[in-house]
Amino acid sequence: MNPSTHPSEKSRTPGAATLSVACSNCNLRELCMPAGLSPADLERIDELVATRRRLKRGEALFRSGEAFTSLYAIRTGFFKTCVTAEDGRDQVTGFQMAGEIIGLDGIVGDRHTCDAVALEDAEVCVMPFDKVGELSREVNALQHHVHRIMSREIVREHGVMLLLGSMRAEERLAAFLLNLVQRLHARGFSRSELVLRMTREEIGSYLGLKLETVSRTFSRFAEEGTIEVHHRHLRILDAEALHRLVNHPGCN
Structure with missing residues (x-):
């Protein structure tokens, strides 16, 4: 499978690295969106993702300290998340790929606590968090999916602690x-x-x-x-x- 975008699924926005998007046409939908949505719910989900954003290799999607406004579903490409250690070195905290969602770090304090940097040319779907919350109250499957994503991050962090602590x-x-x-x-x-x-x-x-x-x-x-x-x-x-x-x- 090549998670590249079909021409019919996007239109170039003049003067900006953003693209229109429809989740219902996306071949990664089953990875980053709830399964078993009704046509009506899927139509509502399409309203959630307003744009896509393209990034070049080495470009930051967001930086630590920036205001948190959106979650991002990776459509193509690889990312790393990292924090700056006390001695000034970057500490990599994770690697993310197509079909995964990043930006959850900003939910607690309304600011991002890490950098997210593209390891290759990439494209993400931008999901404004206020819309995620609003729609989650109306589409139970989406609320459950967001909780699953957050739980998966907790499990991943526990796995990393095991790696660093005992292996x-x-x-x-x-x-x-x-x-x-x-x-x-x-x-x-x-x-x-x-x-x-x-x-x-x-x-x-x-x-x-x-x-x-x-x-x-x-x-x-x-x-x-x-x-x-x-x-x-x-x-x-x-x-x-x-x-x-x-x-x-x-x-x-």
């Missing part, structure tokens, strides 16, 4: 690769092949590992025949070996 380097990287390929497969991509949109340094920042450790662990996996790596192209040759690492009794 060795090879276990962290194995868990990261398995999670990444699983999410990509849900979008119609290969179970075993992927292109790493993030750098090894960014992976290390996310996993709490030094760049040298990440590179050394990749090399070890390749030498053992677990993966095959060519620049950013990666193929998993032995998924069971990765699963064994993640499920090792020492990391439970």
Whole structure:
């Protein structure tokens, strides 16, 4: 599946990097919107997403401290979220891909608490949060879906704490690769092949590992025949070996 937009689904807005959008025509609808909506509810959902926004690689969708106004459904591309540590370094807190929603960090204090930066050219659907709240009161399925998204973020954060708190380097990287390929497969991509949109340094920042450790662990996996790596192209040759690492009794 290629989550690119069909020409009939969009129209260029002169002088702005925004596009009109209809969720009912989107091939990622089942990933970022509730399932089983009635035609009437789907028509209401179409009113929720007013525009799309295009970003170039390296461009920020939002920055820490900016006023929170909208949630964003990623249509194409990859993002990283990061915060600035006390020593001035960027700490990567997550990677997001097509079909996922970002911007939830701003709900609590009405300001974003992290940066969201495009790792490649990307396109997002802009969902004004006041409209999300208003429509959620009328469409129960949407309210339930928003709660599920928030719950998933909590579960993800717990998973990251487990990675950083109790796993060795090879276990962290194995868990990261398995999670990444699983999410990509849900979008119609290969179970075993992927292109790493993030750098090894960014992976290390996310996993709490030094760049040298990440590179050394990749090399070890390749030498053992677990993966095959060519620049950013990666193929998993032995998924069971990765699963064994993640499920090792020492990391439970």
